[in-house]
Structure formats: structure tokens, C-alpha cells
Amino acid sequence: MDTTTDIAEALRARLAQLTKRVEQLDEDLRQPLNADFAEQATDMESGEAMEALEESSRNEIAQILAALHRIEEGSYGTCASCGADIAKARLRAVPYAIQCIDCARGG
Numbered sequence: 001m002d003t004t005t006d007i008a009e010a011l012r013a014r015l016a017q018l019t020k021r022v023e024q025l026d027e028d029l030r031q032p033l034n035a036d037f038a039e040q041a042t043d044m045e046s047g048e049a050m051e052a053l054e055e056s057s058r059n060e061i062a063q064i065l066a067a068l069h070r071i072e073e074g075s076y077g078t079c080a081s082c083g084a085d086i087a088k089a090r091l092r093a094v095p096y097a098i099q100c101i102d103c104a105r106g107g
């Protein structure tokens with residue numbers, strides 16, 4: 001079975017990966033657009049895709065940091081909204097989940 005320590009380790013590894021990815025994306029997004037018009041259009045499209053990827057990475061980073069904080073506090077595995085236990089299967093699928101499935105769905 002997963003121990004909280006294992007989960008924390010996995011989350012930190014994922015966090016490092018995401019941080020690296022965001023840094024890389026930041027760097028790519030800062031490149032000046034190519035002067036050639038056709039390539040400029042492609043650059044703009046891939047720029048949008050990179051921005052979307054960067055945004056989702058940043059969201060995940062924020063969720064991981066929140067989960068790590070809750071591990072430190074000892075409240076990991078308890079729904080942040082209703083206080084119910086978060087199902088183990090859910091935590092295995094989404095280790096940084098801080099809400100139970102009902103709250104995550106319904107808000």
C-alpha cells in the first residue's frame with residue numbers, strides 16, 4: 001500500500017518535473033516571433049498551445065503544493081470542503097486531490 005511518505009515523494013518528483021517544464025515553456029514563449037509570415041502563424045499557434053500547457057502545469061503545481069502542505073499538516077486524505085475521507089482509489093488516481101469526489105464534482 002501507498003504510505004503518505006511515498007505519496008509525498010511522488011508529488012515532489014512530479015513537482016520538480018512540472019517546474020522544469022514551466023521554465024522551459026517560459027523560455028520558449030519568450031523567443032521572438034519568426035519574421036517569415038507563414039512561420040509566424042505557426043509560431044503563434046504553437047505559442048497558444050504552449051500557453052495552455054503552461055497554464056495547466058501551473059494549476060497542477062498549485063494543487064501539488066497544496067497537497068504537500070496538507071501532508072505536512074497531517075490533514076492529507078481528508079476533503080478540504082466537507083471533511084470526509086477521500087477514497088483511497090481517488091488518491092491513487094489523483095494524489096494531489098484535496099477534495100472528495102462529490103465535492104470535486106459538485107463544488
Ligand SMILES: [Zn+2]
Nearest residue numbers: 079082100103
Ligand atoms: Zn467533500
